[in-house]
Amino acid sequence: MKTKPLFIVMSAPSGCGKSTLIDMLLQEYHDIVYSISCTTRAPRGEEEDGLDYHFLAKERFEQLIGENAFLEYAKVHDNYYGTLKAPVEEVLAEGNSMVLDIDVQGAAKVREYVRRLPDTDPLKIGYVDIFINPPSLEELRERLERRGTDAPEVIEKRIHNAEGEMSRAGEYMFQVTNDDLAICYKRLCDLIDALSGRM
Numbered sequence: 001m002k003t004k005p006l007f008i009v010m011s012a013p014s015g016c017g018k019s020t021l022i023d024m025l026l027q028e029y030h031d032i033v034y035s036i037s038c039t040t041r042a043p044r045g046e047e048e049d050g051l052d053y054h055f056l057a058k059e060r061f062e063q064l065i066g067e068n069a070f071l072e073y074a075k076v077h078d079n080y081y082g083t084l085k086a087p088v089e090e091v092l093a094e095g096n097s098m099v100l101d102i103d104v105q106g107a108a109k110v111r112e113y114v115r116r117l118p119d120t121d122p123l124k125i126g127y128v129d130i131f132i133n134p135p136s137l138e139e140l141r142e143r144l145e146r147r148g149t150d151a152p153e154v155i156e157k158r159i160h161n162a163e164g165e166m167s168r169a170g171e172y173m174f175q176v177t178n179d180d181l182a183i184c185y186k187r188l189c190d191l192i193d194a195l196s197g198r199m
Contacts, residue, residue, distance in 0.1 A: 003031065003196040005126050006097040007088060007114075011107045012132035013162030015144045017178045021132065022101055024185050029192070033091045035100045038064075041079035054084075072102070072109035083110070092122045097196065104168045111171070128195055130188070131172040135179040137162060 012018035025032055038054040040061050049055045056064075061080045065073060073082030083100060091098045102110065107129055117124040134140035140162055144155045169175050174191060178184040192198070 002095075003097075003198055005092040005095055005122065006032075006128055006192065006196050007092060007123050007126040008032075008097060008099040008192070009107050009110055009127075009129040010099060010101055010132065011104050011129070011165070011172070012178075013134060013140060013165045014158045015140050015147070015162075016132045016134050017181060017184070018101060018132050020181065021178070021185055021188060022099060025099065025188065025192070028189070029097070031096045032192075033096055033098050035083060035088060035098050037081055037083055038070075038073075039079060039081045041081075056080075071113050072106045074106060074109075088123060092126060097126070097192075104165045104171075108168075108171065128174070129172045130174045130176060130191070131169040132184070133166060133169060133175055133177045134162070135177060137166075139179075 010018055010022065022034065026034055036050065036052070036054055038056050038061065040056055040058045043049065043052070043055055047053065058080065061073075061082070064070060064082075064084070065080075069084055069086065070082040071085050071088065073080055075081075083102070083106070088098045088100075100106075100110065111129060114124050114127045119125075134143070137159060141155065141159055144150060144158055150158065176184055176187050176191070
């Protein structure tokens with residue numbers, strides 16, 4: 001069955017289960033490819049080049065900026081992070097879909113980039129952005145506390161960031177609330193099936 005290749009941008013506050021949902025999609029949908037970001041920071045722990053990130057030298061990254069090779073990029077704590085345009089274009093040209101896991105600032109830059117493209121561009125034709133909401137900030141706080149990985153002040157910072165991110169959820173074409181992982185995943189699949197013409 002021929003499906004429309006989608007360019008899917010997903011954002012969510014930390015602790016909303018976005019990474020889990022994306023992993024579930026990648027396991028079920030073999031035509032969805034995960035976008036690997038570029039960064040100038042050093043690999044951490046078990047991270048592998050080309051699997052977790054494309055680890056680039058700062059000079060190379062800045063050269064790519066000069067070549068307009070990025071859909072979006074940002075400098076965070078002295079390190080660059082960015083999404084290359086070419087891999088997304090290649091995946092869509094092969095008839096597959098690409099999913100980006102990105103924050104609200106990055107998503108806004110991608111949205112702006114896509115908006116300026118001609119209507120015939122595959123990135124514009126297949127573009128869809130989805131915001132994953134927590135059921136509530138209280139529930140999100142409980143989830144972060146249950147994880148037991150963050151100090152109380154880190155959790156407060158994440159909650160503060162989440163409020164700011166959730167205030168921009170209206171910029172997205174679709175919002176899905178993760179009140180129950182299985183139900184949320186089903187909503188996400190229904191959305192992708194409808195948009196890609198799988199229905």
